[in-house]
Amino acid sequence: MGRLIIDARWLYTGLGAYTGQLIRALHELAPFAVTLITLPEHRDKLAAYGYELVVSNAQLYSAREQLDIARAARDYDVLHVPHYNAPLLRRGTLLASIHDLNHLLDPTVGHSLKSLLYARPMLRHIAKRAEHIFTQSEYSKRTIIEHLGAEPDKITVTCTGVPPHIFPEPRDKARQATNEQFAFQGEYLLFVGNLKPHKNVGGLLEAFALLKQRQRFPYSLLIVGDDAYWRPLLQRKAAGLGVANSVIFAGRATDEQVRFAYSGAELTIVPSIEEGFGLPVIESMACGTPVACSNRASLPEAGGLAAEYFEALDIESMAQTIERVLSSRERLNKMQQLGYEQAAKFHWRECAARHIPVYRKFISVQSET
Numbered sequence: 001m002g003r004l005i006i007d008a009r010w011l012y013t014g015l016g017a018y019t020g021q022l023i024r025a026l027h028e029l030a031p032f033a034v035t036l037i038t039l040p041e042h043r044d045k046l047a048a049y050g051y052e053l054v055v056s057n058a059q060l061y062s063a064r065e066q067l068d069i070a071r072a073a074r075d076y077d078v079l080h081v082p083h084y085n086a087p088l089l090r091r092g093t094l095l096a097s098i099h100d101l102n103h104l105l106d107p108t109v110g111h112s113l114k115s116l117l118y119a120r121p122m123l124r125h126i127a128k129r130a131e132h133i134f135t136q137s138e139y140s141k142r143t144i145i146e147h148l149g150a151e152p153d154k155i156t157v158t159c160t161g162v163p164p165h166i167f168p169e170p171r172d173k174a175r176q177a178t179n180e181q182f183a184f185q186g187e188y189l190l191f192v193g194n195l196k197p198h199k200n201v202g203g204l205l206e207a208f209a210l211l212k213q214r215q216r217f218p219y220s221l222l223i224v225g226d227d228a229y230w231r232p233l234l235q236r237k238a239a240g241l242g243v244a245n246s247v248i249f250a251g252r253a254t255d256e257q258v259r260f261a262y263s264g265a266e267l268t269i270v271p272s273i274e275e276g277f278g279l280p281v282i283e284s285m286a287c288g289t290p291v292a293c294s295n296r297a298s299l300p301e302a303g304g305l306a307a308e309y310f311e312a313l314d315i316e317s318m319a320q321t322i323e324r325v326l327s328s329r330e331r332l333n334k335m336q337q338l339g340y341e342q343a344a345k346f347h348w349r350e351c352a353a354r355h356i357p358v359y360r361k362f363i364s365v366q367s368e369t
Contacts, residue, residue, distance in 0.1 A: 002077030002363040007069055008036040008046065010060055010083070013194070014279060015099065017163060018136070019082045024049065025159060025161075025352030032363060043136035045052040061085055061118070078362045080355075084123045086130065093362045096130040098123065100276030101143045108197035124148055130272070132358050136160050136277040137298035156358055160277050161348030165255040168263050168288040175264030181257055182250045188220040189322070190265035190289070192258065192280040193272075195227035200271040200294070200312055201234055207271075207318035209241035219246075219326075224261050228253045230242045262287035264331075267325055273312045282346050285339030290332055292321050304345075 011020045026034055035052040054072045058065035060083070070087035073079040080095040081087075087235045100327055103119035127133065127148035133155045135141050141155050169177075179185055189208070193199050201223065211217045221243070223234075231249060238247045253261065262268065268284035270293035281302040284291050293299045294312035303309070310321040325331060 003034065003035065003075075004037040004078045004080065004359055004363055005037060005054070005073050005076040006080045007073075007082060008042070009039045009056060009058070011042055011272070015083055016115075017100075017279065018097065018099070018160065021161060021348040022082070022352055022355065025348045026355070027051070029349065029352050030356060030359070032360070035076065035089050037069060070287070076361065080134075080359070082134075084126050086122075086126050087299060088125065088129075094126075094130045095132045095134070095358065095362065096126050096141070097134040097171075098127070098144055098148075099136055100140055100274065101147055102198050102274050102276075104147050105143065106196075106198040106274050126293060131362060132156065132355055133354060134158050134358070137301050139298035139301060140276045155355060158354040159346055159349045160279060160282075160288045161346045161351050162343055163255075163348075166259055166262070166283045166286050168286070169260055169366065171264055171288070173264075174260040174262075177260045178257075178264045181260070182222065184220050184222070184248050186220060187218060187266050188222045188248075188264070190222050190224065190261055190268045190284070191270075192224045192261070192268065194225050195223075195230040195234060197230070198272060198274040200273050201230075202237055203312065203315060203318065204242055204269055204271045205234065205238050205243065205247065206315045207322065208247070209243045209317040210315060211323060212243055212246065220268060221247045222250060222261060222265070223248065224253050225249045225257060258283075259287065262289050265289045267292055267322065269318075269322065270294060271310075271312055271318060272297065272299065275299055278351075281307060282343045286343035288336050288340065290325060290335035290339055292318075292325055302337075302344045302346075306342035308335070 008023055010016050026100040036046055037054045037056050038046050040055055040194050056068045056072055058068035066087050070089040078093045082097040084098055086094055086096050098360050103115040127150045135157055138157055141157050143344045145152055195201055208221050238244045262284050268289050268291045270278055270280050272294050273296055275297045281291050281293055291307045292305055293307050296312050308321050308325050310317040
């Protein structure tokens with residue numbers, strides 16, 4: 001049988017969650033050996049699963065990774081790179097994960113130098129070069145076919161799963177812990193994610209300001225996530241809207257802090273314009289907190305019938321949806337129950353299981369050649 005190696009250097013943020021949970025589940029499910037490429041700081045953590053490791057010092061998006069990853073995988077028949085930064089010099093079978101096309105579809109990010117000179121060319125190359133592509137939603141599959149010209153039969157939708165550190169904590173306890181951790185008081189609405197333009201945090205601030213202007217609105221807005229460039233701009237926007245004292249920019253948080261933040265919130269808001277899947281939707285639901293989210297991109301796949309939806313670029317629509325949900329305890333309770341049921345549909349074992357037939361196919365092909 002041929003041999004499989006996975007690039008597992010990145011175990012942070014959304015991409016890291018996908019990679020980390022995939023290799024954890026494969027450890028339990030895969031009926032064949034898997035080798036991982038990893039960074040020195042992850043060696044001990046991954047060695048505990050019993051994987052064979054190849055250590056690389058090459059950082060993501062660096063010139064060095066193009067040589068190092070191709071070299072690390074040269075004795076392996078099949079290489080899976082869980083992002084679009086696959087080594088161009090790879091000669092054997094290449095599998096890639098393309099999670100979204102923000103660099104093509106988000107005009108703010110899409111016109112950056114990084115996007116024009118690196119991300120866009122790499123996405124187009126990998127879509128043609130890879131023998132198979134994994135993605136996390138039917139929406140992403142459609143956009144990959146439409147914008148990158150990939151053949152439908154070489155794309156597998158794997159979905160995603162609720163991470164093991166995400167589960168409900170008692171609401172009052174979680175709210176108190178979150179208040180203390182991030183130095184504010186009382187009930188709050190929640191946003192979790194990075195602060196890049198496609199997340200539409202600016203639109204959320206405008207909707208929040210509208211609600212504050214119209215009535216006594218006793219909630220704070222807690223923003224968990226960070227971006228060195230966009231955070232100061234959003235802080236200035238909050239100040240300009242007159243809501244700076246009610247908006248808490250918490251920055252990056254630990255897994256435990258995120259779990260408590262979800263569990264203690266009255267409502268999680270996901271206002272994205274573009275999204276490959278929208279993990280905060282099912283994470284919040286798994287913690288028992290209802291979700292109001294944009295009706296765009298992949299978010300209706302994640303939220304199903306359990307979320308309340310609004311038009312991402314219509315600030316009035318966003319504000320009215322938030323107000324409607326919060327105005328009815330009966331509605332909140334119903335959404336909570338539906339949310340638990342929706343989140344239970346997404347499990348990492350199922351995600352990993354959808355990778356295995358593809359791995360097996362290409363490992364077997366290599367064995368026969």
